[in-house]
Amino acid sequence: xxxxxxxxxxxxxxxxxxxxxxxxxxxxxxxxxxxxxxxxxxxxxxxxxxxxxxxxxxxxxxxxxxxxxxxxxxxxxxxxxxxxxxxxxxxxxxxxxxxxxxxxxxxxxxxxxxxxxxxxxxxxxxxxxxxxxxxxxxxxxxxxxxxxxxxxxxxxxxxxxxxxxxxxxxxxxxxxxxxxxxxxxxxxxxxxxxxxxxxxxxxxxxxxxxxxxxxxxxxxxxxxxxxxxxxxxxxxxxxxxxxxxxxxxxxxxxxxxxxxxxxxxxxxxxxxxxxxxxxxxxxxxxxxxxxxxxxxxxxxxxxxxxxxxxxxxxxxxxxxxxxxxxxxxxxxxxxxxxxxxxxxxxxxxxxxxxxxxx
Numbered sequence: 001x002x003x004x005x006x007x008x009x010x011x012x013x014x015x016x017x018x019x020x021x022x023x024x025x026x027x028x029x030x031x032x033x034x035x036x037x038x039x040x041x042x043x044x045x046x047x048x049x050x051x052x053x054x055x056x057x058x059x060x061x062x063x064x065x066x067x068x069x070x071x072x073x074x075x076x077x078x079x080x081x082x083x084x085x086x087x088x089x090x091x092x093x094x095x096x097x098x099x100x101x102x103x104x105x106x107x108x109x110x111x112x113x114x115x116x117x118x119x120x121x122x123x124x125x126x127x128x129x130x131x132x133x134x135x136x137x138x139x140x141x142x143x144x145x146x147x148x149x150x151x152x153x154x155x156x157x158x159x160x161x162x163x164x165x166x167x168x169x170x171x172x173x174x175x176x177x178x179x180x181x182x183x184x185x186x187x188x189x190x191x192x193x194x195x196x197x198x199x200x201x202x203x204x205x206x207x208x209x210x211x212x213x214x215x216x217x218x219x220x221x222x223x224x225x226x227x228x229x230x231x232x233x234x235x236x237x238x239x240x241x242x243x244x245x246x247x248x249x250x251x252x253x254x255x256x257x258x259x260x261x262x263x264x265x266x267x268x269x270x271x272x273x274x275x276x277x278x279x280x281x282x283x284x285x286x287x288x289x290x291x292x293x294x295x296x297x298x299x300x301x302x303x304x305x306x307x308x309x310x311x312x313x314x315x316x317x318x319x320x321x322x323x324x325x326x327x328x329x330x331x332x333x334x335x336x337x338x339x340x341x342x343x344x345x346x347x348x349x350x351x352x353x354x355x356x357x358x
Contacts, residue, residue: 030138034061037132037142043125045150046115048160048179048349050108057105060142063134070099074133079118083129083144093118094133115151122153122313123352152350153313158183160349161213161242165200165229167192173206179348184244187321188348189254191277192235199229202242202249213242213249221247237275237282239304241321250320254304256282256343260294262333270300273343280346285358288339293330296343296353306343306351307331314343314351333357 040057063071078092093114097104106114120126131144158180164172167190178188192198202221204211215230216222221242232238236253243249257270264286265271273282273296288294295317297305302318307328309315317328333339333355342354 029066031063031065031134031136032140033063033132033134033142036060037130037145039130039145039147041147043148043150044108044111045125046108046112047152047347049177049347051112052107052109054105055108055111056147057103058130058132058145059103060132062100062102063136063140065136067136069136072099072135073097073101074135075104076131076133077114077118078129080127080129080146089131097132111149112151115149116153120149120151122151122311123350123354125150152352153311159204161186161188162203162206163188163190163200163240164203165190165192165232166196166198167200172203172208175203175206176346177348178202178240178242181322185241185321186244187239187241187319189345190238190240191275191280192232192238194235197229198232198234200232201229216247221249239298243321252298252304252320254298255300256296256298257300258284258286258294258341259297259300260330261292262288262290262294262331263292264288266292270297273341280344282343282345283340285338285340287337288333288341289336290333291336293332295330306353314353 075095076092134140160177164175178186202213214227
């Protein structure tokens with residue numbers, strides 16, 4: 001009997017030792033990323049024009065764990081202020097990347113949605129901080145990288161119209177566009193230099209292989225591929241419109257100003273803006289007062305003018321295309337002082353303005 005008890009004790013001891021030895025082998029050592037997370041760009045300006053294209057790509061090295069098994073990677077995104085302190089990264093948005101995947105690309109629309117959800121403001125550049133988490137049975141993190149992102153709120157959900165013409169070499173792929181706030185009712189702006197014939201057309205795609213709009217009978221638009229060109233009013237900053245419900249179109253030369261009791265001329269005299277062709281914006285530096293308000297208007301008249309909507313976004317108050325909008329408010333400056341004021345109309349899906357106190 002003692003023999004059996006002795007053998008059982010030896011067997012139990014060996015079994016216990018083997019288990020303990022195996023447990024030591026499976027405990028993972030501390031792991032980490034061998035190099036840093038990288039971003040293909042450090043600044044991204046978003047608009048409808050890059051909604052469907054890749055705007056930034058994040059890449060990182062693999063983390064090598066002691067056991068050969070799949071490693072799960074997650075991209076974390078947060079505001080800079082939320083990545084500091086005891087609760088750092090606790091409010092981060094986590095984006096599952098996948099097992100053994102070492103990069104993540106963002107299309108414009110996806111990054112725009114993310115930026116707005118995290119609290120960045122439309123038309124205003126703000127920083128987002130990114131890092132990657134690796135996990136097998138313990139976490140490892142990259143150092144963070146910061147990307148400056150300017151999101152937008154789309155003014156239009158309808159397809160764009162492109163405006164190729166002699167002024168830009170008849171290239172639809174690089175042509176300015178018109179957008180629609182209402183079905184088949186388009187408008188936008190182009191800057192046309194002096195010289196040439198001022199001919200152009202509208203196309204439904206950034207090529208000549210889809211619907212092309214030229215000049216038809218009685219000056220109306222036609223989709224006849226052999227139709228003649230549309231002709232603008234000459235050089236300058238031109239507002240174009242196209243009503244595809246009745247095939248009418250317009251081309252109006254514009255200059256821009258501010259008017260209101262916040263501006264130097266009050267409500268009587270327009271303060272003119274100058275066009276900056278390199279940056280595609282209108283700008284003026286002026287002394288402004290916080291006790292008043294102002295609007296942007298074209299041609300020193302109340303036919304085409306901008307205020308702001310309830311969310312603070314630039315919006316038409318008067319438009320020959322969309323009519324009058326009583327809900328649009330005047331614009332104010334936060335404190336009195338000298339400001340550089342910028343009006344940006346080059347992207348009809350994201351008209352915006354900026355006030356920079358000097």
